[in-house]
Amino acid sequence: MNKQQTIEQAIAQIPDGASIMVGGFGSPGTPFALIDELLKQGQKHLTLIKNDANEMGIGISKLIENGQVDKLVSTHIGLNRRVIELMNEGVLEVEFHPQGIFAEKIRTAGAGSFGFLSDIGLESEITKPEDLLDWKGARYKVEMALGADFALIHAAQADTFGNLVYQGSAINFSPLMAMAANQVIVETAHCRAPGELEPACIHTPSAFVSSLVVLPALTNDYGIMEHHVRH
Amino acid sequence: MNKQQTIEQAIAQIPDGASIMVGGFGSPGTPFALIDELLKQGQKHLTLIKNDANEMGIGISKLIENGQVDKLVSTHIGLNRRVIELMNEGVLEVEFHPQGIFAEKIRTAGAGSFGFLSDIGLESEITKPEDLLDWKGARYKVEMALGADFALIHAAQADTFGNLVYQGSAINFSPLMAMAANQVIVETAHCRAPGELEPACIHTPSAFVSSLVVLPALTNDYGIMEHHVRH
């Protein structure tokens, strides 16, 4: 059950053209080390699925700025001027969803279902006529499941089987993405022996994890970022 | 934010004819004390939603045997001969779902969605023609959300705000039901002050809990049951 791999091995599984879910809301939960390895290996024509685009110069923004990303599925990129420019220039295709719908579409894929019936934005411009379903007396928007080939996840702690624990607001989309992606690559700086994590406090059970990368330490990217300090 | 009530107050909120979700898979997670109070108060024409019917003479089987229940929505009642008899005699209406679909229908209500697209049992006798949806090139079964007026939940630990922690396999349907029911009544023998439960290890956040009943102790019903000891 030992899922440990080197970071090179783990990321080398990703081919050009892959769809990749990336955990994180802002910096917390963003797997900076896995992203940097993807930058180094240079896979191209990627579709990324992440809540936001991080900020310029860090996280997935590096991949986008480096031209490795064809499409981004997201909820809000307001904190990244450069990615907004690339979107407006037509260099990067961006697909937006309301944040909770984004979460729920991923979770639906993770649950092995195919879509769900929603009323969010039913009469707004985000709903196209072809998404509407009249069913048993009511009108719904059909939101289809959103899966991916890979997920890149940062965990605060893991055991060698791949049981995961997240910290604070770094949990956000990670457990959903771990369920939804076909291959799940996890980084952690704190790897435990099986049995060291409390079974009732595990956020992602090991069955959902494919590869575990143990980081020697967390770099500055994971520290307090000036842009997150409100002034 | 203090949600504490007496068991009498909490259960007296339930009117005749209410739909009630009850946590538990077998004994673990079954809120025996809340059920016994419901037996005492005698509300009638109830619809119960529980994975199973417990065993004869304990848990919701008492309510069914006492004639308080018109309908049971469940996945398997094979361990309760008496309830099977009542079903076969037409005294009790029983609606069965596959266990994971039962869980997911409840979770869908809990997520504020209305239904989901499934392929489970698509070509089996559990799928009626009117549940089939052809959508964007594929055929699905539409599973509608399953909500309820009340949920009765047993938690291993709670704080006075209503944050909940479950133990072992007693978690099962409880966090889903706590999200799906309009009023959520929780019993626990271990009530903590706010801040004593680790925020990252809370299974049900307090927002989903309406009433908290602190039990002086757990009765024998919560102990080792002879029928769960395999021979």
Add this chain to the structure above:
Amino acid sequence: MSDINRIISRAAREIQPGNIVNLGIGLPTQVIHHLPEDMDVLIHTENGVLGAWKQAQPEQMDPFLIDSAGAYIATRPGSAFFDSAVSFAMIRRGKLDLTMIGAFEVDQQGNLANWKIPGKFSPGIGGAMELAQKTPRIVVLTTHCDKKGAPKVLKHCRLPLTAAACISRIITEKAVIDVTPEGLVVREKLEPISNEALQAITEAELIFPPELEAS
């Protein structure tokens, strides 16, 4: 007191003990600094925190704990962390009592537009659509006019809506205005201004009830 401070300090009084509240990015985020330290309130953030509190002191900042506006926050005793699906389940199930939110435009039907200016600004929807559509009470915090002096309280929103008929109350630096079946009713003035002057900077038709003048 600055216009902004007047909005924020008035908005803080909207929060009742026992409330679960979401504070949107911008003006609403700042309301938390006007709440008493011991107030019985739970602040919800979309990114999975119930029990968020004021910005953390520098030496106590946790790099893995931000609010949905991106600031390192402290939490209150009794807080919980959870994933984004649970966070929005809480929103869609109506478990929040109050959301305060910013706006580009509001109108007399209670419509809200705050996510997109076609051709100029469309960084995404974020959590606004679900908050606006599903929170029982939406209070909009906004300057009365935009930077060019054009009214933001309109007869009909012209921008794409975030949600229709969702607003309960609008708080500007000039007034507190309720959305009612009869229309927009001015409840309080937050600076000395005549009814005529307030109406002049408001495209929507305002109702001035008699008790307003008496106050």
Add this chain to the structure above:
Amino acid sequence: MSDINRIISRAAREIQPGNIVNLGIGLPTQVIHHLPEDMDVLIHTENGVLGAWKQAQPEQMDPFLIDSAGAYIATRPGSAFFDSAVSFAMIRRGKLDLTMIGAFEVDQQGNLANWKIPGKFSPGIGGAMELAQKTPRIVVLTTHCDKKGAPKVLKHCRLPLTAAACISRIITEKAVIDVTPEGLVVREKLEPISNEALQAITEAELIFPPELEAS
């Protein structure tokens, strides 16, 4: 060795190191007792345990921890507890490698009937339908004939199906039989029996490959 023990001990050899396995109620549940204590395997139970293990010793029984058959169990290091929605997400997403399951009837198309005998037995579906439909490898453990001596391995199931074309292998006290595109292929005999005698107690047509006789 009894018929039942022969089925169970042969079934235990189906489990490979590294597997995630669900063991259905009845014969499959007993397979766990034939696994080495240190085997690298994770047992999944529908009620939210990954890493379930053999029945707990009386003094170590936890009243809040049972398997889906209702027995107080021990767990292995590295186990996790989770809710029923996550448990079935794991099943529907194909994260289990193997499910062993009982049967009323199986047939040569790999169909499984194990949840309902109309008019006689219908206590509910439980988790069988999703396990049968979504686990990559389904191994059925069953006596070769029912208590009246009637074949259970049929040309076509007559009872309502749990899932269609889901079975990989059938293990009875007589033989190990694989479901293949060509039909049911006998891989092993578990007691001395002629091909003719085995076919005689089997409604489905069996294929006896040459290498079987050599073994």
